[in-house]
Amino acid sequence: MRTKPIRALATLAAMITISSTALLTGAADTHAADVHAEGTHAADIHTAAPPGLESLVDTAVTGYLKDDRIPGAAVTVVSGGKPVLTKGYGVADVRTRAPVDADRTGFFLGSLAKLFTAQSASQLVTEGRIDARADVNDHLREATVPDTRPGRPVTLDHLLTHTAGFDSDLVGRNKASAEDVEPLAEGLTTRRPPRVRAPGQVAAYDNYGYALAGQLVADVSGQDFPAYVDTRILRPLGMTHSTFAQPRPPRIAGQQARGYRPDGASGWTEAKGQYGSWSPAGPGAVSTAGDMGRWLTDQLTADSAANRLMRQVHYRQDPRLPGLGYGYEEWRRDGRTGWFKDGDIPGFHSTLLLLPAHDLGVFVVFNGDGTDGRAAVDGRNLIDRVVDHLVPARPATPEAPRPSADPALATYTGSYRAARVSRSSLMAVEGLVGAVTVEKDGDTGLRTTGLSVDPQHGEQRWTALGDGLFRERGAGGATLAFTGDGLLVSSATPATAYERLTWRQSPALHTALLGFGLAVAALGAIAYPATAAARHLRRRDPHPRAARAARAAAAVTGLLAVTFAASLAAVVSDANAMMEAVPLGSPLLTAVTVTGTALVVTTLGVATGAMAAWQRGWWNRTARVLFTLTALGCLALASMLLLYHLVTAPLTWITG
Known part of the structure; x- marks a missing residue:
């Protein structure tokens, strides 16, 4: 689950509010200063960390917890084929003050669960049990895809690259209790979104597609999805504190972190809604930093066909920009490349990056939304700082494109809407308040608003490199491209393209x-x-x-x-x-x-x-x-x- 479509509703209040009332919530009777006075809890440093790494992470994470009012966090860094830092910070429960234990405290993963779904499906593909480019209805039994676009079947490849063409609808999809979750097949059938575009044309972040991929795994393997993940991935890797089962096993449930949002001047309210039938897309999946270190180590060291399949580019909206693997999004920054994924669910925010060329993996998770939802951004920032510390940026090559005037500059201006925006549910409001605006910025550049993944970074400036390609001014080297079919594509969000709007829209x-x-x-x-x-x-x-x-x-x-x-x-x-x-x-x-x-x-x-x-x-x-x-x-x-x-x-x- 991604937060931006949901948070877009908040902007609407400023435009139409005639009167407002406060939500009646029961704030946790605990103060931020009291919780963080507990200090951090070091869990396990498996081998000597690179010089300065632990100090960097300690300083950054404790700063995030204090400044953004987040109860706790856990981090693992894998380098040289083994975990070099696995550590917990703050508390897992603000009432009991139980400290975060990186090897035992479970955190909800949110959309990081999609990586396990992609891995499960990739295993079946490499074993010859699924054809990734065949109609998924050839394998599905309990939840099929309606043939509303004859001759354009949905394939597993489409599901795993967010290009299946389903609409997006998260309204009312989750549950407060694991006991209330309906079976996966039932959830896929009763709340099936319409197909709003032909498959394979546009990347549009798709939770339903990943949930359907999980059902495909279940139907082909003969096991329910949580059981398949447990027997084929978690247990073989020794991930004994991780599960996709809902309800969770008692030994895992008893060590589960609680998720929070800030409430009042210094307290928290516990967040609900982390469970749901679409578990292959995110709800219900739980893991620890220690277990995720084992998973990252396997991704970096095990040269399996399934791992290789996940880390191939299977779809690229623009040939010049990062593309999509299975589960992963391609990542580029200052000459370095890797594979990225983040996950958001009420009260929990996780981020993961894999740099195979440098034998480096990083995972960070928070059990709090943070002030103004800062936890999701904090995770990205921490990963950038770790990468900058361990992997020096490559200097620009002499062949790098130079800024140039683009005669078509004016044709790129206007409003754009994320392709993931719903056409059939309340989430359509994102199209009203979450649009991207593109304006000219001199003769060789553009200025955009609403495109940054950081809501506090509203405006971005871009320098033209020619042929509809732009590079962001400043650090990071983000790129932007305009395609011939009216799409805007950002290197920061390869899983979602942006569609140009007409004046009527x-x-x-x-x-x-x-x-x-x-x-x-x-x-x-x-x-x-x-x-x-x-x-x-x-x-x-x-x-x-x-x-x-x-x-x-x-x-x-x-x-x-x-x-x-x-x-x-x-x-x-x-x-x-x-x-x-x-x-x-x-x-x-x-x-x-x-x-x-x-x-x-x-x-x-x-x-x-x-x-x-x-x-x-x-x-x-x-x-x-x-x-x-x-x-x-x-x-x-x-x-x-x-x-x-x-x-x-x-x-x-x-x-x-």
């Missing part, structure tokens, strides 16, 4: 319509009841009952608009809490969509009243114009709610 236009509709509807909530009250006091209301009903509909619609905005503001008032509310579901989230649905229905009454007012001559001309303006505002608002699926299922089906 413009987030700026939709934001303006949303704001106009909310403002007009809210004014109607005040004006029409006030007018009715004044007429009642004067004992005069010569207008027919239908006219009064139309004005009442306008007043109700305005009240619903205010309620809708307040409900949404309550959901997104804490971005970390929202990360739990969206996949887990919440009464407030339900209130948002139910209110949105009611608003759409009452808008029909307002629009009908506006037409009748002109046909039947209700009120004077000024009153009719004002009421028509109200109707237009309500229609603008309702159209945006339908477009971004901020309504309940029946209307979502109609608009989807």
Whole structure:
């Protein structure tokens, strides 16, 4: 699971909030200073660490925990064919103050589970039991792919490279308790997203695709997915504190870290929603830093056909940029190359990097979201610091491209939307608030906003290298490419391309319509009841009952608009809490969509009243114009709610 689509909802609150309320959460009665006073807990240094490595990691991680209010973390570094640093920091439980033990404390992996899914599938491919380029329906038995695109079947290769073409929908997918999780096949069937594009065309990060790959492994092997991973990967590597089973074995559950989000000035609230039937994509998977060190060691030292298959580029959106292996994303930085994966689930954030050419692997995990969701960024930053310390950057080669004017510079400007953005669920809101804006920056460059994986790094500047290729100014050497079919591709996110938007799809236009509709509807909530009250006091209301009903509909619609905005503001008032509310579901989230649905229905009454007012001559001309303006505002608002699926299922089906 990735957090950016969920966190995008938080930005929406700033645009449409009329009133806001705080989420009622029970904060953990523990203070950050008290927890970190426990100090760090060293677990196991298997062999001598390279000079300065432990000091660097200690300083960085303790700084992250303190500055970003994260309870605990664990890190492992593998070099020279063995772990050189495996260490825990902070606490696994803020109530009991149990310290993190890197060899025993289990952390939820989130999307790092996809690496184990890819490895399982790769084993079956290399054994000749699955053809990665054949229709997955040839092997699936309990959950198949509908033939909605005849002649374009989905293959395992598509599933493992995020190119299967399924829509994205995480709303309500997770559970608070492992006991409530339905079987994988059932979860794949009852919540199957539509196929929104032909397979093999565009990379769009896909949780459903990986869950389906896990079912493929189960159907071909004859074992349920957690059992396959246990018998073919975990036990052979000695990963005795890791599991994909839900519920977890008691010996693992008893040493599980709890995940948290900051609450108030110094406390935490425990996060829920780490379980779910789509476990091959992330929910429910648990491991320790020590076990992940064993897995990294195997990836670096075992020259198996499955490991090699995982670390081949199987799809590249642009031939000049990093591509996708099976499970892995290709990684490039300052002349160094490797394989990367990160994982996010409520309260837990993990990051992993493998540099086979340098025999180096790094894994870091936090059991807290951190202030403003900083934990996910902290993991990337720590890995960059470790790599910089152990693997010197390569100097630029004389043949490196030089900045050059690009005559097509203006053609790249505009708005772009991540291909992973949902077209059929509430997650469509990311398309409104998470779009990427591209503008010219002189004659040889571009300026982008909304593209960085770090939400605090809003604007990036890029220098043209020619033929639609750009390099970021500053350290790191990130690259950006524009393809001939209207896609924007970033080296930082090879698993998701960005699609160019037309003016009709413009987030700026939709934001303006949303704001106009909310403002007009809210004014109607005040004006029409006030007018009715004044007429009642004067004992005069010569207008027919239908006219009064139309004005009442306008007043109700305005009240619903205010309620809708307040409900949404309550959901997104804490971005970390929202990360739990969206996949887990919440009464407030339900209130948002139910209110949105009611608003759409009452808008029909307002629009009908506006037409009748002109046909039947209700009120004077000024009153009719004002009421028509109200109707237009309500229609603008309702159209945006339908477009971004901020309504309940029946209307979502109609608009989807």
